[in-house]
Amino acid sequence: MKATARKIFRYIRIFLKFQKMNFFQLAAYRPGFFMMFGSVILLMILHIVFLKVVFGWVSEVKGWNFHEALIIVASAMIVDGAIWVSCAHFRVFQHLIRKGSLDSLLLKPVDSQFLTSVSRGDVEDFPRIFIGLILVIFGLTNLDFRGWELVLRFIEYIFLIFNACVITYSFSLILASIAFWTINTSNYALSDAVLRASQFPSDIFSHEWSKTLFSTVLPIALIATFPAKALVKDFDWLIVAHSTIVAVCFFFVGRFFFKLGLKKYSSASS
Amino acid sequence: MRKYFDFFKNSFKEQLAYRSDILMILVSRTFSLTIFVYLWLSIYSQGETIGDYALPELISYYIFVSLLDVTVLSIDVGWWAGDDIRLGEFTNYLLQPISYFWSKFSGALAKTIFNTLIFSTAFLLVAVFAKKYITLPSDPERIFAFLLFSALAFILYFLFSYLIGITAFWIADIKGLNFSMRTVSMMLSGGLAPLTIFPPLFQKIANCLPFKYFSWYPVALAVGKADFSTAELAKAAAWITLLGICAYVFYSMGVKKYEGYGA
Secondary structure (H helix, E strand, C coil): CHHHHHHHHHHHHHHHHHHHHHHHHHHHCHHHHHHHHHHHHHHHHHHHHHHHHHHHHCCCECCECHHHHHHHHHHHHHHHHHHHHHHCHHHHHHHHHHHCCCHHHHCCCCCHHHHHHHCCCCHHHHHHHHHHHHHHHHHHHCCCCCHHHHHHHHHHHHHHHHHHHHHHHHHHHHHHHCHHHHCCCCCHHHHHHHHHHCCCCHHHCCCHHHHHHCCCCCCHHHHHHHHHHHHHCCCCHHHHHHHHHHHHHHHHHHHHHHHHHHHHCCCCCC | CHHHHHHHHHHHHHHHHCHHHHHHHHHHHHHHHHHHHHHHHHHHHCCCCECCECHHHHHHHHHHHHHHHHCCCCCCHHHHHHHHHHCCCHHHHHHCCCCHHHHHHHHHHHHHHHHHHHHHHHHHHHHHHCHHHCCCCCCHHHHHHHHHHHHHHHHHHHHHHHHHHHCHHHHCCCHHHHHHHHHHHHHHCCCCCCHHHCCHHHHHHHHHCHHHHCCHHHHHHHCCCCCCCHHHHHHHHHHHHHHHHHHHHHHHHHHHHCCCCCC
């Protein structure tokens, strides 16, 4: 027990050290850092503008009004932001595979998946989380939930957001690991597309097969719609169970894929 | 001329070498497109409409936008140039009897032609299977206008991206600027939604800027939401000239400032 706790603290320390190093690295190019910071805010504005334009023409989309849909967009922002801030690297480690320079991370006496994931975090993406939280609060103030009901719903929401982060991370890791076989660098495009798609209510998928597909194998619905549903629609523990099962499955499949890919890694630059 | 043809050939071969990249881009674009189609289908199934767009027109709009996005707007020259300057690799270009601008242009052109060949085939397949939802331009004039403005979009986008790239002479790391400008251009080019469904003030701003020639105007020509106009052609040509002059002037100024430190 003591050894496990010590190990966990060690990993937290490593994670924080990397975060600190990344911040110093970014601060070395201050204009670039601030522009990146600004560009992330711009991108968030773009998402809201798009939503506003759509709701300028329609009053609701499949039962979601503007404020409820805003919470979906905000949830996707929070998940996206959390991934970029904590472990941006795993999305782009295909570049290291192509260059054959992943060795520097693999040779350290720390879990390879952990190190590959957290060795770079993009601090400039923090506005995604911040703006996302503000939008959730803004959306909630325009809806009719108060007191304990709101607190309970918020706890469930936080839990589902955590699951969404695990699912997004693992899904992207599976895609990124394909690069061990194909040596390509565009796998992140699909994980980005999945994240972008999660900003729309998953109720837009009218076919039964698409509903199943997008809440299991391509887990769009679980990233933002499920947490938002828990917060503003029906309070349903089945959603929590579904999301947790999928998150656990994705985590282990992601780890399995990464380990399998590592066996294939030849360290040869191509 | 021959040396730039070599750049062209190398760039083309590079695209061929990483075929799985193309496949992944194709999959992710098709996926994004499917999501948008679902979104508009669900809105139109509620009996609502977006602007003056019928459902097939709106879906066609997104298909054409995606096509332009993965072909003429897919090459991020700004990123290449920014890295060359920041990492000091630009020195190699200075020491050789070649033009930096034309070498990058040849490389971008090759990748664009390669992507056009691949993605247009995929696009035609989609068009055949989803005839019900797609409005294709039928008269030759409209097709010609679309192709002409797509070519202009490539040149305009190249110049715009190149200009962002060479700001690395002054600010070293251009990732933030590049990302910002891509976001702004996505919003103002109609990449997210047709410009005519945005509020009037937004449309006025977009009309004063060159971004609408990246996506909106060529696609509006293709789906029949705009007619070919020589005034628009002149405006696009004027933007190309202006950006071309800016690229030349800023490059000349930047080279004097370049220290080759490889930061």
